[in-house]
Amino acid sequence: MKIIVVGGFLGSGKTTALVRLGTYYSSLGKSVGIIVNEIGEIGIDGDIISQYGLETKEITSGCICCSLKTSLRATLLLMIENYNPDVIIIESTGVAYPGAIRDEIMLMNLSTEYDMAPLLTLFDGSRFKQILKEIKNFAAQQLAQAEVIAVSKTDLVEPPMIPIIEAAVQQINPKAEIMTLSSKNPESLARLIDILERSSDTDSHLVELKKVISDDGSLLMAGKRDNSIAASGVGSFSAEYILDENSLMSLNDSDFEQIAKDLMSQIRENVIEKSPDFLGHIKLFLESGSALYKISLTTAEEDPIYDFILPANGTSDTKPNLKILSAVTGISSMDVQEIVQKAAENVLNENEIVFSV
Ligand SMILES: Nc1nc2c(ncn2[C@@H]2O[C@H](COP(=O)(O)OP(=O)(O)OP(=O)(O)O)[C@@H](O)[C@H]2O)c(=O)[nH]1
Ligand SMILES: [Mg+2]
Known part of the structure; x- marks a missing residue:
């Protein structure tokens, strides 16, 4: 081995x-x-x-x-x-x-x-x-x-x-x-x-x-x-939101893509306010039921990167969900938590997605 x-x-x-x-x-x-x-x-x-x-x-x-x-x-x-x-x-x-x-x-x-x-x-x-x-x-x-x-x-x-x-x-x-x-x-x-x-x-x-x-x-x-x-000086927070399937019915693939992008850009803007030169990894993983979206950001300067958008493999019995993991320099874990939770709730509510944590 x-x-x-x-x-x-x-x-x-x-x-x-x-x-x-x-x-x-x-x-x-x-x-x-x-x-x-x-x-x-x-x-x-x-x-x-x-x-x-x-x-x-x-x-x-x-x-x-x-x-x-x-x-x-x-x-x-x-x-x-x-x-x-x-x-x-x-x-x-x-x-x-x-x-x-x-x-x-x-x-x-x-x-x-x-x-x-x-x-x-x-x-x-x-x-x-x-x-x-x-x-x-x-x-x-x-x-x-x-x-x-x-x-x-x-x-x-x-x-x-x-x-x-x-x-x-x-x-x-x-x-x-x-x-x-x-x-x-x-x-x-x-x-x-x-x-x-x-x-x-x-x-x-x-x-x-x-x-x-x-x-x-x-x-x-x-x-x-x-x-x-x-020792790393990194603040971090992770969260998972279970999304109600009925409230996703009217959304199509490009809506989900937009939701992931909006969420990432809100988190990014708010992290930059507290830590203008942050380094780290903010990653979002959205399973809509029909597709998977992964989006990633590793510095304050870069644009978020879509790693993939894949059709779900159909055998998965996982409920639609959104996972966010943010670990960044120059900011406390409490501040990261506040930023992530606020952004997620804003974006999910704006899109009338019913969720539980
Ligand atoms: N252009 C380019 N992008 C890459 C390369 N390797 C990784 N990436 C991108 O960099 C980002 C982070 O990559 P990951 O593989 O998730 O990095 P990681 O070290 O596992 O991240 P953590 O587990 O969060 O510490 C993703 O958006 C990747 O697509 C590469 O060789 N070239
Ligand atoms: Mg990794």
């Missing part, structure tokens, strides 16, 4: 990369299990990944690198027991220290034989300047333990900037292997797959870890016991 841990700041492209990796391994006939961790109570990535037919378990309401380590262990053991996949891919939250997750797994003494892939951390090349301005220290901490750093979304980066970004990242972590990754470039995925075939330098990590394990098995290493969510 291969275990791959994917880290990287909010919205850096982890789920996108992981779906592509998972789909690739499945196409080879390998069984794949995905564990995805989301900071909020309501997760969205698990729903997205499941849409691709990949076996997925979601861990929500905190970070598996700090507050939810025991949930990680339980989920991993259950996945191995019930499904025993050839490949397990774990996506951390965007505010986790991914090295702590790899270390924690290594300390679990899993009874199954496994091969830990080199620790992969994504660094969003398209937000290079904003990351250095808003969250330099936190991003540097995330990068410091990586064995492979993929500068992601390079299709959005001016080519002359790429070596500059690579050099900056290499300076933060001189030992890491640096590569570029873009969902628009299949060759970059092939390179990543090659690199992940290798093994993590687990021996040297274990030697380091053993120096810092207390009698109860927990880590003592400075920095590792920090609450990564607090």
